Amino acid sequence: MSIFIDLEMNTTDARLVHKKDLRNEVIEIGAVRMDDTFHPLDRFRIFVRPQYNGVIERKIYKLTGISNGAVSDAVSLPEALDALEAWCGSDGCEIYAWSTSDLCQLRKECGFKGIDSVFLDEMVQWHDFQEDFRQMLGEKNILSLSNAMHRAGLEPEGCLHDASWDAYNSARLMETAHSPNFAADVAKAQAACYQEAPRMQGGLPLDVMKKLAALLQSSQPEPAMAV
Template identity: 35%
Template sequence: MYDQHIILDFEMNPVLKKYAEVRKHLHREIIEIGATKVSPDGRVLDTFSCFVKPKFSSDVAEYITKLTGIKTTDIYNAASFSEAIQSFSKWIGHGKTRIYSWSNSDLIQLKSECAIKQIPFPTNMIRWMDFQIIYPRIMEIKQYKRLMSLHEAAEWYGISFEQKDAHRALYDAKITTELVIPVLTGEYVSQRECLKKVIHRDEREKQETRLSLSDLCSGFFSQFISNETLEPEYVR
């Protein structure tokens, strides 16, 4: 049993090419941290959000701004990576904690950035779950969707997903939280059964459609073969 669950997301910015040696081991830097804190019974207790000032770039890349809306002015006076991680770790606090993220890229990034910047990896962030891998297994949709985007998963579960707010750390963490909480409470079981019924219904309808089309086509070709003089009609 865990004392709390932390669902997080990072937004990142590319390391400039002039830092060639750094880029051999670190291609991006964290520029925003967003997270929710959830109790064992599935209640959201608190949220965390902060910008992080990168060390190996002075500006937010244009494509990152277009994707996330994060501008250079947002990170200009932000906390350093060391300060931000220390503040985040303090917010997490003590007690047995499990960390969740959508894909393992956040864990890989945190480990790499801590190593390059010589920052100790937080001891209260060692138990990590890649929920992007777990979710299709839990919902028994692995055969349909082995790897889903957060947007896809939200749509499958019936969670409203605002594209204009996507790719901001706290927003994505909140969406992931809406997928994690039903697993903690057990609510996902009824949702899973409902989802399976919808999938099977859609498959049945598609199969019936394919059979109908096949019957129509076979009828046409039978007629065509039996009467070689039949001229096919074209829609003009």
């Protein structure tokens, strides 16, 4: 069983906890269950009540759309992890995430709050798909999720920085990246683009990225909707 997971976080209140001890707290967990070809099957979403900040910071609200009301009556982090564990099932699973930051956040927050999580300790193996995808492209620079999707000829669905949608879009990217012709299509599209413009520091120029995305999109099947 493969699961793609994504977290959204709120910053802690420095009056309640030292920032170097715990800078952020999880306020939303999103996940997508995938089949053996990484096709999205179903989705999980739960809000989490923060312990060390009574309000969602304005910059976090603007980024995620998560309001104070969404988390004021939400479950605690242990309850949210128990719900996620139950949703994942008892057969074990492999977890994929975009970078290692979410895993690091969970480990640090659980350690700080004294939370024992079977989900973290026993059930799962974690994989950094951001790094895997970077290597697939032969890219030296770190890619954001939206940038990576454009490089694969995909358009993000739903809202960015929504944990459920980010997990779903990441699963779509995984499915596309593991399709039989993806590597060959990328190579052909990049070769066509590089004939018109050279690689620049920080990644491909925007106009070349758009052309690369268009070339890839024309060669990829339409992604399936989540169940």
